[in-house]
Amino acid sequence: MNIDTVELGQVQEAAATAPGLAVGINRLVKRFGDRQVLHGLDLSIAPGEFVAIVGRSGCGKSTLLRLLAGLDAVSEGDIRLDRQDAKAAREDVRMMFQDARLLPWRSVIQNISIGLEGSRSQIRARALEVLAQVGLADRADEWPARLSGGQRQRVALARALIHRPRLLLLDEPLGALDALTRIEMQRLIEQIWRQHQFTAVLVTHDVSEAVALADRILLVEDGRITLDEAVSLPRPREHGETLFARLEGRILKRLMTVEAINNRNQIRGRITEIVVDKVLSEVRILTPAGLLTSTVLTRSLAEQPLELGGDVLATFKSNEVLLATEG
């Protein structure tokens, strides 16, 4: 009986404040010095939606999250939260970092209470409540150093939850955990998200994590959104299921090939000269930007002959130039 009224109170309280923030991002540009990381990105997220952002390292997904959190300044474009300037809703946004970032000199419960105002007993009661939600009520007075990696992230989650965020940003919070703990944490995050109904944006390397949690998966490549896929699998989702695996496979494949269709590091040209040597051969290509030389193995040249005067697509990798012929 008692428990019921408490839960009822929580539900009513949650309904009184609209749980999730709506996110609107317009032509967002971010530059660090000369390097442009985001190239006019547009995105809108509905209140209460769980969005996962995947992409290779350095694609700009973490930068996007940091801009949403207000940790870095926007270069151009704007971010609107509930149609207002993002600064107005700063208190409703909380971030979970890749590392838990707990203060080692404060106990678990003091870490959770950071930045809260009010009477000590009130804060403690609230902190114990959120600690119970993440299943760590019995560790309240421990030092963070005595917790495991997964437990630390639970504390970090509790620290974010105590502020009743309407937008929770998750920057690869489970990246450093072992596979089993990670799945456990995914379940916990999903459960808490369903309970509190905040908007969630998760940045991750792990496609299966994105499929397990998100309503929508975005693929960010080179500072732009190149894929926006709704996930309609019923929750809770099991990692082994056929539909789950199929979707995961499709997105992974897309993630792998996206590099090849990216036009920022490719150039078309015509072969003007092939210098064949014993082991390595050089192929000279005339491109609109000038003469280009690609060094290829003579053996592979024998397997896939290139013609003088033929059209090729040259792709710049970190330490080589790949050539592809049409058709």
Place this chain on the structure above:
Amino acid sequence: MSWHRTLPRRVGSSLLPWLLPISLLLLWELAARLGWLSTRILPEPLAVVQAGITLALSGELWQHVKVSALRALTGFAIGGGLGLLLGLLTGSFRRVEVALDTTLQMIRNIPPLALIPLVILWFGIDETAKLFLIAFGVFFALYINTFHGIRSVDPALIEMGKSYGLKGWLLYREVILPGALSSILVGVRYALGFMWVILIVAETISAQAGIGYMTMNAREFLQTDVVLLGILLYAVLGKLADVAARLLERRWLKWNTAYSAA
């Protein structure tokens, strides 16, 4: 069960480190008694103990210890306090660092003891000169360690604190100061050790009271037992200061598994 078995071993291992010093002491006593050692070079250990008891009973010993300890701690408070304050300022504010740090780093290279002739010219040979030397010597240990402590606070934690609404003094109290504390305490320990070295030199130059005065006086009268007693007192005081610093570390850094007693 295992407690019974480990107890004798524990007692044994806690006695073991004392075996060598006690045997040396016995050997020394024996040598003095047999006349192998002249009392002008080294008195017998018992004589040192006796000198200590006599001086303690007359109250003279406590007077000297009090004067020396007060002198050392006053110098430490002045120099350490200034070092801590300036370290906090240069560590926290880029502008103050630019304005002050180069100058301080230049002065740091002067060995405090090289200043003795100048200090005597400035302050004479009374109390101020001694306090100045101690304060000067202690200052840099605290300044440098505080500065580096503040600078080495994990920026990720500061960012976290800011994103959770901490700013100004609150950010300082919750994140920056505790983050710098272990480094500051290293500075305190180092400064305490240095404090005694400078005290000894300063008191040996000239003093009207204090352990140094007592020892130099005893030397004039060839009282080797009192000389030795003075040296031992310095050692004990140094050890006490170190123990105090350790206790502070245990207390303030108990969150750090490297310092916690368990």
